[in-house]
Amino acid sequence: MASGKHPVGGRPGQPATKQLSTAGGWIVGLVTLVVVAGCIGIGVANSDSNSTDVPPPTADDRAGTVPILAQAAASQGICYGWRLGAYYGSMLNVGSNLGDGVAVSDNPRCPRWVEVRAEVSYTSESSESNDSATVDVAGSADIDRADLYAVENGLQRFGLDSDVFVDDPGWAVCRAAVALPLLVAEAGVAPPVAPPSVDPAAQVAPLPDAGSDFWRDRWGWLLALAGLLLVAGLFFTVGFVQRGRQRAAFAGRSQGKS
Numbered sequence: 630m631a632s633g634k635h636p637v638g639g640r641p642g643q644p645a646t647k648q649l650s651t652a653g654g655w656i657v658g659l660v661t662l663v664v665v666a667g668c669i670g671i672g673v674a675n676s677d678s679n680s681t682d683v684p685p686p687t688a689d690d691r692a693g694t695v696p697i698l699a700q701a702a703a704s705q706g707i708c709y710g711w712r713l714g715a716y717y718g719s720m721l722n723v724g725s726n727l728g729d730g731v732a733v734s735d736n737p738r739c740p741r742w743v744e745v746r747a748e749v750s751y752t753s754e755s756s757e758s759n760d761s762a763t764v765d766v767a768g769s770a771d772i773d774r775a776d777l778y779a780v781e782n783g784l785q786r787f788g789l790d791s792d793v794f795v796d797d798p799g800w801a802v803c804r805a806a807v808a809l810p811l812l813v814a815e816a817g818v819a820p821p822v823a824p825p826s827v828d829p830a831a832q833v834a835p836l837p838d839a840g841s842d843f844w845r846d847r848w849g850w851l852l853a854l855a856g857l858l859l860v861a862g863l864f865f866t867v868g869f870v871q872r873g874r875q876r877a878a879f880a881g882r883s884q885g886k887s
Contacts, residue, residue: 681751683715685722686799691729694803698726701810705819708739711806713798716750722799724806734767743768743780743813745805749798762794764805776816783812 686694698709710725710733725733725744733742749762766781784790787808794801814821 681753683713683721683749683751684797684799685713686711686724686803690800690803691722691724694806695724695726695728697807698810701822702726704823705810705813706741707810707813707819708733708736708742709806709809710734710742710744711802712744712746713802714746714748716748722802739769741769741771743772743777743809743818745784745802745809747794747798747802747805749794751795760795762791762798764789764791764794766809772818776813776818779816780809780812780818783815784808 694711702708708726710723710727710731712720712723712732714720723730723732725731725736725739725742727733727736727738733739733744736742744767745764746767747762747764749760751760752758764781764784766777766784768777784805787804789801789805789808810819810822813819
C-alpha cells in the first residue's frame, strides 16, 4: 500500500530528487561560469603578451658577449660590435668589445671595425604580413665589401638565419657578434684569434642556448584547455552522482508502493 507522505525535503508535485538535480545544475553552472571567465581572462592576458615589441638581448647575453669580443679585438686589432633595431629606425640595443651600449662605428677608438646589424619586425596576429628580419654585416672603409659579404654569408653556417632572428632576436644578434672574429679570420681580413693565456677555469662561459618559446607562446591556450577538461570532468561527476541519487529515490518510491 502506497504511503501518503511526501518524500523528505520535497513538496507536493516535486520530488526531492528534482530539487537535488536543480541544485546540482546551479553548482555546475556557477563552476562553468568561473572557469570560462578565467579562461577568457587568461586568453586576453596571453594575447596582450604577443605584442609587436622586439625584445632586446638579455643582461646575461650582453654581459657574456662583451668580454669575448674584447679578447678578439685585442688579438686581431679590429673592434667588433652588434646593433639590433626594429623597422622604421627604432634602435633597441647596441654593444661592442668596448662595452654594452657602446657602438664601434664612427668611434675614434676603433679605426677598424666590423659590426653585425639586424632589424626585426613583428606584426599583429590580425595582420596578413609575416614577422621578418634582415641581417647584414658592416665595417670600416678599409675593409673590402666583398669580405664583409663573405662574413655575412658565413653566419648561415652557425644557423643564424632570419628565422632565428625572428624567434629570439636578442640572443641571435649576440651570437652573431661572437661569430664575427672567426669569420673575419676566414675571410683573410685578420689573423685568427690567439688562444687565451688565462686559466681555463677563469674563461668566460659561452652564451646559453636559445630557449624554446613553445610554452611562452601557448601557455594561455594550454591553461584554457585544462579548464575545459576540468569542466567536462565536473559535468561527468555531477551527472554520475545525480543519476545514482535518482535511482535510489526511484527504488525507495517503489518499495513504498509495494
